[in-house]
Amino acid sequence: MVRSDVFLCELCPKGCRITEGYSGDCRSRIVVDGELRAVTYGRPCAVHIDPIEKKPLFHFLPGTTILSIATAGCNLHCKFCQNWTISQAAPQDTTSIDLPPETVVKAARARGCPSIAYTYTEPVIYYEYVLETSSMARKNGLRNVTVTAGYINRRPMELLCEVVDASNTDLKAFSDSFYREVCDGRLKPVLDGMVLMKEKGVWLEITNLIIPTFNDDLNMIRKMCRWVLANLGPDTPLHFSRFYPMYKMRNLPPTPVEFLMKARREALDAGIHYAYVGNVLGTEAENTYCPKDGTLLIERIGFRIRQNKLKDGKCPTCGDTIPGVWNHGARG
Ligand code: SF4
Numbered sequence: 001m002v003r004s005d006v007f008l009c010e011l012c013p014k015g016c017r018i019t020e021g022y023s024g025d026c027r028s029r030i031v032v033d034g035e036l037r038a039v040t041y042g043r044p045c046a047v048h049i050d051p052i053e054k055k056p057l058f059h060f061l062p063g064t065t066i067l068s069i070a071t072a073g074c075n076l077h078c079k080f081c082q083n084w085t086i087s088q089a090a091p092q093d094t095t096s097i098d099l100p101p102e103t104v105v106k107a108a109r110a111r112g113c114p115s116i117a118y119t120y121t122e123p124v125i126y127y128e129y130v131l132e133t134s135s136m137a138r139k140n141g142l143r144n145v146t147v148t149a150g151y152i153n154r155r156p157m158e159l160l161c162e163v164v165d166a167s168n169t170d171l172k173a174f175s176d177s178f179y180r181e182v183c184d185g186r187l188k189p190v191l192d193g194m195v196l197m198k199e200k201g202v203w204l205e206i207t208n209l210i211i212p213t214f215n216d217d218l219n220m221i222r223k224m225c226r227w228v229l230a231n232l233g234p235d236t237p238l239h240f241s242r243f244y245p246m247y248k249m250r251n252l253p254p255t256p257v258e259f260l261m262k263a264r265r266e267a268l269d270a271g272i273h274y275a276y277v278g279n280v281l282g283t284e285a286e287n288t289y290c291p292k293d294g295t296l297l298i299e300r301i302g303f304r305i306r307q308n309k310l311k312d313g314k315c316p317t318c319g320d321t322i323p324g325v326w327n328h329g330a331r332g
Pocket of ligand 1 (some may be wrong): 010014015027
C-alpha cells in the first residue's frame with residue numbers, strides 16, 4: 001500500500017514511489033511542495049542543430065536540419081551510454097539554460113529547421129516539456145521527433161503519439177536479461193511501445209547498437225528481425241550501429257565492421273526492406289536502395305546526402321512507393 005505522502009510516478013515501468021524532496025530513479029522527477037514534477041521542464045542542458053541523418057532517421061525529411069534538445073537524466077542506466085555525462089547526471093550537476101516551449105519553436109523556425117528532436121538523453125523523463133513543445137511546434141507547421149529507448153507506460157505513450165511524427169527507438173538487444181543486466185530495464189515495454197507507435201501512425205526507425213561479447217549474437221539478431229517483420233512490418237528501417245568504448249564499457253573494442261555487415265545481411269535476408277549500418281563511414285550500407293529492383297535511391301556519406309533520386313517518394317526506375325515522409329508538405 002502507498003502512503004498518502006508517497007507519490008507513485010506512473011510515467012514509466014519503473015513505477016517509482018517518491019517522498020517529499022526526493023527524486024525517482026531518473027533523477028529529474030522530484031516531489032516538491034507536495035507535487036510530483038519534472039524539475040527540468042524548460043531547462044535543456046543540450047541544444048544543437050543536427051542533420052536529421054544523425055538521429056538517425058533516413059526516411060524522414062532527408063537532408064534537413066533538426067533542432068535537438070535534451071534535459072538531464074534518464075530512466076535507464078545503460079553501461080555503454082554514449083551521452084552518459086548528461087543522461088546519468090542529476091539536473092543540478094549540469095549546465096542548463098532557460099528555454100520555454102515557445103522559444104524552442106521560435107528558434108527552430110528562425111533557423112529553418114522543419115522539425116524538433118527530443119534526444120541525447122531520454123525524452124520520456126521530460127515528458128511534459130516534450131508534449132507542450134510538440135503541440136506548439138505542430139501549430140507552427142513543424143514536426144516532432146523522439147530519439148528514445150521507448151521505456152514508457154502505455155497511457156503516456158498514447159498521448160505522446162498524438163504529437164510526435166517520427167521516432168528513432170533504441171532496441172538495445174532482443175533479450176530481457178540484457179535489458180535487466182546492462183540497462184536496468186525490461187524488454188517487453190519497449191516492444192509494446194514500438195507496436196503502439198506503429199499503430200498510431202508515428203514514423204518509426206529502430207537502432208540496434210551492437211556491442212562485442214554482449215549482444216553480437218546472430219541468432220538473437222535473427223529473432224529480433226523476425227519480431228520486427230511480424231509486428232512492425234518489413235518497411236521499418238533497422239540501423240545496426242557500431243559501438244565505441246564508452247562509460248562503463250571502456251574495456252571492450254569497437255564492433256568489427258564485418259559483424260555489422262553480417263547483421264545487416266541477416267535483416268535483409270529475413271525480409272526487412274531497409275537495413276543500414278551506422279557509425280561507420282563510407283560504406284554502401286549507409287545508402288537506401290529500392291527493395292524491388294535494387295536502384296540506388298539515396299546515397300549518403302556520413303550524415304550528408306550525396307544524391308537523392310526519389311521522385312515524389314517513388315523509385316525512379318520501377319515507380320514503387322518508398323515508405324517514409326519525404327517532404328515538408330502535408331503530414332503523411
Ligand atoms: S519516469 Fe522517472 S520517476 Fe517516473 S517512474 Fe520512471 S524513473 Fe521513476
